[in-house]
Amino acid sequence: MGKFMMNTAKHLKKLNLLFWPKKMCSSAKMQKKCNNQRAVIATIIFSSFIGTYLDLIFVGNQMYAFPARQFPDVFTINIAFTLIILPIFTVLFLRITKTLPPLLRILLFILIGLCIGISEQFFEKLGWFTHSEAWYHSYSFFGYIIFMFLIWKFYRWLAK
Template sequence: MLLASLLGTYLDLYYVGKKLYYFPIRPLPSIFTINIGFTLLVLPITMLVLLKVLQWWKGWLRVLFILCISLAMAVMEKAAERMGLFVHADDWNHLNTFVGYCVFIGLIYAFNVWMNRER
């Protein structure tokens, strides 16, 4: 969960720094330019649940699940924009979100498998 939190935080810092998106509503806005509530609480807890589900399934079901979750994140991102929690640059493509979450979840899952194999 530490890797998910750190990676999510650094990715948000990168994209906010590049002005590709920003968080108009966030905890401690005078200190943080990103939503630390998401990267420190929501993301690690969600990844914990996703990793548990991914452990139950094999092969293509895992891939399908990751694709579905990534698609859901892109949809939820658009909903967060409508609620005013998130603002993207005009040229942002939500396909970036879908692909990004596919890679992110896959990377965290692969790291989890590698760490569990080492034990």
Template sequence: MTIAKHLKGSNLQQLQKRPFFFDIKKMVPAILLASLIGTYLDLFFVGIGMYSFPKRFLPDVFSINIVFTLIGLPLFVVFFLFMMNRINVWKKAGFIIVISLLMACAEKLAEEIGFFIHKDSWKHWFSFCGYIIFLICVYLFNRISFLSDSRKK
């Protein structure tokens, strides 16, 4: 293996090394926010009867699917933020729209499997619009916390 070194007398600026992996510690505040928002929205909508989770972990204790809000949603947010940090502004907008559409479709599939039941008055474009707002909020919160963290250094 050959390693190229910077020539001592060179006027060229050294290229900064960009790590292959990402720093998940910087995403923790956004992941926690996403889990809290997801949990409270589920509690609210289950409480008013807009939807329910017939198949869930510890059904006698929890009225919501805590596996999704505590494991699935944080993993999804890590993937989402990882991708958002690697694409330009226009692709970010398209990515948010596509992900929101896929999540609304996933809800429809979860209904067919029996993991999720919506009230008859529920429209899946509610989910689509909700996910757009949710993802924008999580991304902006991550950017703001990342910028404030970098200013402290």
């Protein structure tokens, strides 16, 4: 019986190697690419997580609302934004930001904040978004600059 158990264990070890190769990224170049992909995926999750919770906090404090949203009986926030639009935006943001020198990167953060502040007013006119009287669009301007900076720093920290 001991011999049978040894053979079974050896067989399972060989079987396990077929499904889980030891080196997914063998060369140094491939290792860097794998680390970059992992960092991008983790950053996408991080940005969606932060975006979702910030929306929940601001909607809960009645600073803004999403009159047009998916599953309004279940969600108080626009889940399409935090689960689809924000991840796509994060990927594009990281691709562009990686190619920029530091000064242009800072200008990109400012440009994004400006575009978000302006686009919010457009989305309000469409009825997708409403703000309380206490809300200033400068909150979005500065908020998105800080958000993009945090997303970038989180990505750089993971990519190292």
